[in-house]
Amino acid sequence: MTELSPAHDAAVTDRGRLAGSAYNDDRYLAALQSLYRWQTPRYDLPGMVGKQLSAIRRLVVDVGCGNGKFIKRLRQDRPDLSLLGLDIAAGILADVPGPVAVADASRLPLATASADAALALHMLYHVPDIAQTVKELSRVVTGEGPVIVSTNSERDKAELNDLWVRAAGDVLGVARGPSRISLSARFSLEKAPAFLGKEFSRVETIELPGTITVRDPEPVVAHMASYRAWADLDARLLGIAAAPEVPLVRKRLALLRGDPIEEPKSGTPPGRGWQPRADPNPGFGAHWLQTVVSPPAAKCREQRSPRL
Template sequence: MTAHAPHDQSVTDRSLLSTKAYGTGQHLAARQSLYQWQTPRHDLPGVVVDELTGIRGVVADVGCGNGKFVARVREERPDLTVLPMDVSRGILGTIPGAVVTDVQQLPIADRALGAVLALHMLYHVEDQAQAVRELGRVLEPGGIAIVSTNSRTDKGELEHLWRQAAGDVLGIPEGPTRVQLSARFTLEDAPAILGAVFADIRTIPLPGVIEVTEAEPVIAHLASYEAWADKMGVPFQETIVRARERVDEAIRAEGAFRVTCLGGMLVCQGPDGAE
C-alpha cells in the first residue's frame, strides 16, 4: 500500500464526513455535475447495471451518497432488492429503505448478497483492509463487488489551478496542494488493496476531457471541498475567487478551460477460497 498523504485524517474523519462534507447532497452534486461537460460522457450507473447482468437477489450500495446509482439499479433491475447504505444520515434524504452504517462493519450476514457496490467511497475509509474484508464477507459464491475511484492523474489541471491561485493569494509562486480525496485509494493502487480478498479484478478505465466555456462548473467543483477549507493552508474563499479569475482569463485567451479526467471501475469476482 502507498504511503498516506498528510491530509489523511480529515479525509476519513467520520464526524466531518457526516456533517460538513456529506451532511447534504450539495457538495457531491457539484462534483457529479462537472461531468456533464466531459467528452466522452460515461454513463456510470449504466456501467454498473451492465455489470450486474446475471446477478440475482440482494445488492447493497455502500456509501451510496445521494442515491444516484440506487435509483438507476432499482429502475432497470426491479427483480433485485437494493440496500442503500451510508455513514452520513443527511445525504440519504428520503431514499427508500436506506440504512445508516459503516462499510467497516456491515450489518449483513455472511454470503447474503449477489453484489455489493462501493463507489467513490473507499478513500474515505480509515481501515480499508477491514472494509475490503467486509465487502468479501457479505458476497455469496459467484457474487461481485463493483468499486470505483479516480486515477492519481485525474483532474491534474484542477490541482494546478488550485496551487497557482493559492500561490497568488499567498504571494508565492505555487501554493500548497489541496486535500485530495481519492489519493488514499487511487485507480492504480486499488487492485493491490482489493486483491487481499478478491481473486479476480478487472479494471474498466473511464477517461475523458472536461471542457467548459464558463468558469462556474469548475469553481463549483473547487468550492465543494469547503468541508476541508481549514486544512488547505491558504484562505479558502480568497483562493476560490482567484481561481475564478484565472479560469476566466484562460477562457478569454483559449476559448475554453480543459480538465483531463481518468476515473475507473473495478469489478471484483467473489472471494471464494480467498479468506
C-alpha cells in the same frame, strides 16, 4: 506515488467531517458528479454497473450510496432487484429511495453471505482501514457475487489541482501555492488492485479515460467549492484564517476567458495582497484529463470453495 501524511488520512476519513459537513446533504456531491456532464466521451456509469449486475437476481447493497445516483437508476432499470443503500451520513440519504440505513462500511450490519452483490463506488478512500473494509465487503457478499468498486486515477483532473495551486499562489504572492487535498489518493486506481487482490482472487479493471471541456467557469467553481469541508486545512497550509481559493479560482478562470476582473473585496487576507496575473498560457478550459476509473472488481473468493 506520493506518500500521504497521517494528517491527510485523518482529514479524509474523519467521520464528523464526512457526515456533518462534506456529505450532510447532497449539495457538494451533486457538484462533483455534475462536472462529468462536460466530459467526452460520456460514460454511463450507472448503466455500466447495471450491466455488471445482469446475472444478479436478489439483493444488491450499495455501501456509501451517497445521494442514491446508482440506486435510483437500478430501481428503474432492474425493478426485480432488492436494493439496500447504506451510508455513514444520515443527511445524504434523505432523497434515496428506501430501504436505506446509516451504517459504517467497516462494520456492515449484514449477515455473512447475505447480499448477492455489493457496490462501493467512490467511497473506499474515505474509510480509515481500507483493507479491513474490503474484507467486510467480501464477507457480506455470496461466493460468486461481484463487488463493484470505483475510484479515480492519481492523474485525475491534474489541471484542476494546477489551477488551485496557482490560485493559492495568488494568496501567497508566489507562483505556486500548496496543493488542495486529494480525496481519492488513499485508494486510487493505481492502488486499488493491491487492496482488492488481498481479498479477491480475480480483479478486473475498466479504465474510463476522457476529457472534460468547459466553456463557463461555474461547473469548475462549483467543483472547487465542494471541497469546502476541508477548507480549514487549506487555510492552515496558507497560514490564513479562511481559505479563499474558490473566489480566486473564479477570478483566474475569468482572466483566462478574458473577462473584466473586479477589484478584490475586503476579505483579502491582510498582508497577503494579491493581484491576479494574466496567464501567458491561457490553456485552461480547453482539455484536461478525466477522472474516474471504475473498476468492477469481479471477485472470486478462494475460501468460499463450495460455491466456486
